Amino acid sequence: MADCGSEEVAVIGNTDITDEESQDNKNNMMAEGSCLLRKMEISVAEAEKRTGKNAVNMQETYTVYLIETRLQGLAPDVQDPPLQPADSVTEGHNPVPDSLWRRYSEFELLRNYLLVTYPFIVIPPLPEKRAEFVWHKLSADNMDPDFVERRRIGLENFLLRVASHPVLSSDKIFFLFLTEENGWKEAVFETGFLAKSDSRLKALNATFRVKNPDKRFSELKHYSDELQSVTSQLLRVRARVADRLYGVYKVHGNYGRVFSEWSAIEKEMGDGLQSAGHHMDAYAASVDDILEEEEHYADQLKEYLFYAEAVKAVCRKHELLQYELETASQDLASKKQQQEELAAGTVRTFSFKGMTSKLFGQETPEQREAKLKVLEEQIKEGEVTVTEKTLECEEFVKNAWKDIERFKEQKDHDLREALMSYAVMQISMCKKGIQVWTNAKECFSKM
Secondary structure, X not given: OOXXXXXXXXXXXXXXXXXXXXXXXXXXXXXXXXXXXXXXXEEEEEEEEEEEEOOOOOEEEEEEEEEEXXXXXXXXOOOOOOOOOOOOOEOOEOOOOOEEEEEHHHHHHHXXXXXXXXXOOOOOOOOOOOOOOOOOOOOOOOOOHHHHHHHHHHHHHHHHHHHHOOOHHHOHHHHHHHHOOOOHHHHHHHOOHHHHHHHHOOHHHHOOOOXXXXXXXXXXXXXXXXXHHHHHHHHHHHHHHHHHHHHHHHHHHXXXXXXXXXXXXXXXXXXXXXXXXXXXXXXXXXXXXXXXXHHHHHHHHHHHHHHHHHHHHHHHHHHHHHHHXXXXXXXXXXXXXXXXXXXXXXXXXXXXXXXHHHHHOOOOHHHXXXXXXXXXXXXXHHHHHHHHHHHHHHHHHHHHHHHHHHHHHHHHHXXXXXXXXXXXXXXXXXXXXXXXXXXXXXXXXXX
């Protein structure tokens, strides 16, 4: 990567970087540890519009994306020994297709599977399905070629993010997504992730019931809300600036028209005015390339707008685990209290059973003994449940916080690089404006 003093800074997702800088991006990703990118080159090479019939037999137009892969050595170790799709892969031999087409909905299915399977990981987001924060000259149509191209870049970035992750890169379903033309969906559904995803819905309301929330996760959730707020505000400001900048540049084309008309009535000044008009026309036309490049930086900011939601998903999962632990602990405490009251023959808290005993007499010793045995078994089961929930919560916190720290480093690096690159682009744009007026000045001086 370029240092702070360089005028060119490579950022993942920028189509204008050199091949060398692009390789630097992938090297930075691979530096995180043993990952799929060390063994396989991955790219989303192109997009193609197709027409077909959907699930309800209606005609539809959709876009598919070509994923190209090339193994560089041994395929990655896969976590689940019974299903290792890459075991037969040896160096220099690739028994699986090196290219295949995927729809956006298939990327969505993959990400939903990763969300459910790895709840403690900040799962990389997909690019937007429909354009947001657009300015008036930018099409919001999801079939627009420019939008499809930016989404292609975003989908490639998603795959590189997953393939560079120390945990996600070893997932067997992800490997199948990259290498199996057919059958990978069946493998996804066989994991039973859909049934697991239903339980995740509880997490949406868990936060309102957790009595002792973890301060770190509460602060992280608040930070994610703020990150979403500031990035969305920044994107709105950028869209407004782009709108006005487009107008200012295009108005410069009027200079070109006026200078050209003026040159027609001047003999000695004509050539100078005509030349200055050409510079103004070129200046007015240059805004299209400038704003197209800006869109790539906007997409990088959008990635972290969506990343914020992924961070909140981890926080919600922790809230759910915390709620389940608190519920199990309360249930165990209630059972122990019932055991003490039953053993002592007293009821310190109001209950329907207590009122029944007062009205119809005390239970027999045999009945009490039977209930005590049932409570004793329930207490043993409750203690096991509390222990399991405690260990599950502790393990989740350990793994989640490790991944969150990794994400923070990635975020700080990426946003710093993106903002620096945006500043460099603005400086370059201003220099071009100065050069245009310098050229115009020379034209005027020769009249």
